Amino acid sequence: MARTAIAARRLPVAATRAARPAEGLWRLTWRRFCAHRLGLAGLAVVGSIALASLLAPWITPYDPNKTNLDAMLQGPSAAHPFGTDELGRDLFTRVLYGGRVSLAVGVLSVALAVTIGTSAGALAGYYGGRLDNVLMRVVDFMISLPSLFVLILLATLYGTKPATIVLVIGGLRWMGTARLVRASFLSLREQEFVQAARCLGASSGRIIVRHLLPNALGPVIVAASLGVAGAILAESSLSFLGLGIQPPMASWGNMLRNAQDQLLRAPWTAFFPGLMIFVSVLSINYVGDGLRDALDARRPLSRSGAGETG
Amino acid sequence: MTRYLVRRLLQAIPLLLGITLVIFLVLRATPGGPLSLYDADPNVTAEDLVRLRHQLGLDQPVPVQYVRWLWAFLHGDWGWSIVTKRPVLQMVAERLPNTLVLMGIAFVATLALAIPAAVLSATRQYSLFDHVATTLAFAGHSLPAFWIGLLLIALFSVKLHWLPAGGMATLGAPFSVLDRLRHLILPVLTLSLYDAAHYTRYLRAGLLDVLHQEYVRTAYAKGLSERAVIQGHVLKNAAIPLVTVIMLDLPQLFSGALITETIFAWPGMGRLFWEAAGRVDYPVLMGLFTVASALVILFNLLGDVVYAWLDPRIRYG
Numbered sequence: 001m002a003r004t005a006i007a008a009r010r011l012p013v014a015a016t017r018a019a020r021p022a023e024g025l026w027r028l029t030w031r032r033f034c035a036h037r038l039g040l041a042g043l044a045v046v047g048s049i050a051l052a053s054l055l056a057p058w059i060t061p062y063d064p065n066k067t068n069l070d071a072m073l074q075g076p077s078a079a080h081p082f083g084t085d086e087l088g089r090d091l092f093t094r095v096l097y098g099g100r101v102s103l104a105v106g107v108l109s110v111a112l113a114v115t116i117g118t119s120a121g122a123l124a125g126y127y128g129g130r131l132d133n134v135l136m137r138v139v140d141f142m143i144s145l146p147s148l149f150v151l152i153l154l155a156t157l158y159g160t161k162p163a164t165i166v167l168v169i170g171g172l173r174w175m176g177t178a179r180l181v182r183a184s185f186l187s188l189r190e191q192e193f194v195q196a197a198r199c200l201g202a203s204s205g206r207i208i209v210r211h212l213l214p215n216a217l218g219p220v221i222v223a224a225s226l227g228v229a230g231a232i233l234a235e236s237s238l239s240f241l242g243l244g245i246q247p248p249m250a251s252w253g254n255m256l257r258n259a260q261d262q263l264l265r266a267p268w269t270a271f272f273p274g275l276m277i278f279v280s281v282l283s284i285n286y287v288g289d290g291l292r293d294a295l296d297a298r299r300p301l302s303r304s305g306a307g308e309t310g
Numbered sequence: 311m312t313r314y315l316v317r318r319l320l321q322a323i324p325l326l327l328g329i330t331l332v333i334f335l336v337l338r339a340t341p342g343g344p345l346s347l348y349d350a351d352p353n354v355t356a357e358d359l360v361r362l363r364h365q366l367g368l369d370q371p372v373p374v375q376y377v378r379w380l381w382a383f384l385h386g387d388w389g390w391s392i393v394t395k396r397p398v399l400q401m402v403a404e405r406l407p408n409t410l411v412l413m414g415i416a417f418v419a420t421l422a423l424a425i426p427a428a429v430l431s432a433t434r435q436y437s438l439f440d441h442v443a444t445t446l447a448f449a450g451h452s453l454p455a456f457w458i459g460l461l462l463i464a465l466f467s468v469k470l471h472w473l474p475a476g477g478m479a480t481l482g483a484p485f486s487v488l489d490r491l492r493h494l495i496l497p498v499l500t501l502s503l504y505d506a507a508h509y510t511r512y513l514r515a516g517l518l519d520v521l522h523q524e525y526v527r528t529a530y531a532k533g534l535s536e537r538a539v540i541q542g543h544v545l546k547n548a549a550i551p552l553v554t555v556i557m558l559d560l561p562q563l564f565s566g567a568l569i570t571e572t573i574f575a576w577p578g579m580g581r582l583f584w585e586a587a588g589r590v591d592y593p594v595l596m597g598l599f600t601v602a603s604a605l606v607i608l609f610n611l612l613g614d615v616v617y618a619w620l621d622p623r624i625r626y627g
Contacts, residue, residue: 141328143558144610146602148565149583153336153595156587233454237569240456241584256456260573267464274457282452289448 025214032294039290042283049280053099062090064097065248073266083268085258091269095276098250103280105166105245106232112170113231114224117177122208122216124178125185132182139175147172148237155243165244169234177223184216218295225288229281236277252277318614322607327380329603330596334376337592383600389593393586398597401582406601408478409578413567415494416501423502424509429540431510432517443510450507455566459500459573466496476575497574501566505559512555516548546620553620557613561606 034040052059068088076083082091124135154168188194189212197207238244239253247254252273259270363369367378382389388398431443467475474480474493483489520526521544529539568580575581579598586594 141325141332144325144561144603144606145329146561146564146606148562148568149599149602152568152584152587153333153599156590157336229452236454237456237565240569241572243587256460260460263460263464264468267461267468270457270460270464274454274460277454277457278452281454282449285448285452 029291029294033290036290036293038286039293042286042290046280046283046287049099049276049283050103053096053103056093056096056100060090060093060096062093064089064093064250073262073269075266076268082272083266085255085269086262086266091255091272094250094255095252095272098252098255098273099276099280101162101245101249101251102232102235102253102277105162105169105235105251106228108166109170109173109231109235110224110227112166113173113227114177114220115174116170117174118181118213118220120174121178121181121183122185122213125182126189126204126208126212128186135178136182139178142172142175145172147234151234151238152241152243155238160243160246162245162249165235165238169231169238173227173231173234176227177220180219180223181216184219185212188212188215222288222292222295225284225291229284229288232277232281232284314618315611315615318611322611326600326604326607330380330600331376333596333599334379335372337595338372338375379596383597388597391586391591391594393589393591393594398593401594402579402597402601405577405579405582408576409567409571409580412494412497412501412570412576412578413563416498416505416567417563419498420502420505420509423506424513425545427506427510428513428517429545431514432521433536433540435518444514447507447510447514450503451511453504453507455500455504456569456573458503459496459570462496462500463573476573478577497570497576500573501570504566505563508559509552509555513548513552516551517544520544520548550617550621553613553617557610557617560609560613563609564602564606 056064066089068084071080071084071088073086074080074084080090080092082095085091085094120135120139124132150172151168155165158164158168194207194211197211202211235244235251236253236256239251240257242254242257244253245251247258255273256270259266259273262269367375370378379389386399388402390396391398391401394401427443427447431440434440463475466473473496475496476493478490478493479485480489480493526539526543529543530536534542564580567578568584570576571578571581572584579602582594583598583602585591586598
């Protein structure tokens with residue numbers, strides 16, 4: 001792995017560093033990330049939202065699906081911090097429970113997309129030749145599809161269960177990761193440590209997984225975190241159009257859909273769910289930005305010519 | 311240049327055919343098949359179904375069906391909508407110009423916002439304007455389009471009554487350019503904000519890269535005004551990564567248009583697609599998909615032309 005390759009050469013770095021053990025990649029990345037205030041703030045915000053969503057039953061006394069026609073369309077108040085919707089349900093509660101769905105779908109679909117994309121990119125980048133050609137044609141093809149159209153089509157045809165939505169969104173977002181990983185692999189393939197590993201008899205699989213992948217992960221992590229933001233937007237768009245998470249299950253997107261009819265009387269029903277989407281996506285984008293700076297290849301460390309891609 | 315274009319065109323055709331084939335197969339492979347909408351209809355007997363299958367050619371092997379569809383399509387016969395019984399070509403032709411108008415004006419608005427913002431930001435780096443602009447661009451990039459659309463309607467239409475809440479023109483009123491423009495403002499704003507923010511960031515990064523090059527410094531040293539330097543040297547070179555991003559983003563332009571059309575009841579292709587998808591209206595879906603994909607590929611080709619014009623190295627490469 002990269003760590004062994006680097007730690008093995010005792011580079012003549014400044015004497016002050018020799019006093020500490022060589023810093024691992026992840027520890028260093030975390031330190032650099034923390035120096036990026038906006039990224040840290042973003043992580044704190046989205047983390048709180050996620051935590052609040054998970055702990056929703058302990059935070060609010062209301063049932064997100066229980067209708068209460070006595071309390072329809074009330075504005076924000078002490079009892080209902082975000083107001084109530086057209087069926088008398090507390091909006092704050094629904095926003096929290098909806099956060100579970102929206103955030104989970106976002107993270108899971110990106111996990112799927114990154115898995116597919118990394119595998120495809122790794123295979124294309126390492127083996128090259130016909131496999132590379134075929135895989136890249138597939139990528140080009142999928143990029144040319146208007147994605148919302150395809151999402152709508154697939155959701156209509158194959159149903160709107162949350163699992164299907166995750167599959168569909170994830171299945172349409174892997175191409176960026178594939179290209180990134182392929183590019184990294186193409187440049188890393190010729191580095192000396194790979195040749196050394198081959199000489200030592202490492203199989204292709206071992207080289208890919210233990211040597212190439214860890215070095216290629218930097219841009220993938222950045223793309224993944226930004227991808228979560230995009231996936232949340234995609235799920236919200238689908239739900240907004242009525243083809244994503246179905247009511248009564250709350251999702252920020254379908255709450256906005258219901259709010260369309262109430263714009264005149266109760267604009268807060270549209271304001272708060274959308275605000276949550278905006279704040280989450282914004283925070284995640286800041287996190288991604290911070291990660292990108294933290295993983296930047298132009299580090300002051302003297303990893304001369306190790307060919308790390310940042 | 312012509313050879314480059316011809317080559318790209320020849321590459322585009324198999325791509326388009328491939329897309330239509332895949333969509334065709336996806337639609338055919340749905341549970342229930344194209345005639346499933348008759349399942350619940352008590353008036354449709356089993357014999358009727360058999361007759362319908364034969365009439366619509368559904369009892370033929372799938373490759374034959376595809377070729378028949380393709381042949382008819384290329385001859386202008388796009389079938390009839392299962393829902394409205396009208397010719398698909400006519401339905402699409404009614405809606406397509408509206409979408410193109412919306413997308414075109416939104417694209418112009420996007421560039422009109424992004425280019426000056428990015429240029430001012432990059433030339434006055436670290437100034438107040440730069441900080442405000444980058445923050446706004448970052449925030450704009452995270453805004454869900456449907457949220458901002460709804461909020462704009464709530465503010466400008468419902469509360470202030472300044473602008474209409476939807477549609478392309480006031481019903482029943484005689485044609486008036488001003489009226490059309492008033493109806494365009496909110497949808498265009500919704501559609502262009504996200505992309506304007508996105509492009510501002512990319513263009514700014516590209517500009518910053520170029521501005522630090524030595525040939526730019528030479529240009530300033532020669533005594534050229536800032537305007538001449540930017541227009542003559544910097545913009546063209548900085549535009550190259552931007553054009554790449556725009557080209558890659560083009561398929562998403564339709565997605566954005568779809569949502570905007572739905573919110574603002576704009577009679578365009580996107581909304582037609584959504585309505586047709588809801589009722590699984592196969593002929594309309596095939597027609598719309600093909601048109602949308604063809605447009606995406608066409609815009610990509612246009613993007614390549616612009617690319618080759620901006621960077622002479624590509625033409626001869």
